[in-house]
Amino acid sequence: METPDTSQLEIRVHEQLRSCSPIFLALADPVRQDIIMMLTKHEKLNVAQIVERSPMSRSAISHHLKILRQANLISSNKVATEIFYSLEIESAVSQLKDFIGTTEQIIELKTPDEAE
Structure with missing residues (x-):
């Protein structure tokens, strides 16, 4: 049987891989x-609270x-003079699922049926 054009x-x-690259890099x-793990445990944290829980400097x-925000994995919300960060991964998860789904379709089309 001939493999359908993929x-x-x-x-x-x-295209999906390219759009997911910032997520993978982040x-x-x-x-x-x-x-990310800190933000799964806390609804929102500011930079000072994250620094308290990390060995990294404030600037680091x-x-x-910034990288997590650019990858659309977190969101920021300014309250008075503080910026609070929270997990916002629904869009990224959707992108990754689409990429995996398309990849699975290609694998199915390229894999010969075992029954043949």
Whole structure:
């Protein structure tokens, strides 16, 4: 049996991979992973509260928060003079699920049926 043309799916998965790259890069760093874990335990934290829970400096934490924000993994909300950060991963999870779904479709199309 001939394998159906997967070129359109491959183009789509390539585009999805590119759009997911900031998420992968943000999640690849252990410090950012720690920040994500902190925010899973607390509804919101400001920079000082995150620094208290980390061995990193305030400027380093701010840098990591910026990367997480750019990847749309966290959101920030200013209250008076403080900025509070909270986990906002629904969009990123949706992007990753779409990427995985397309990848699975390609694998299914390229994998010969075992029954044949």
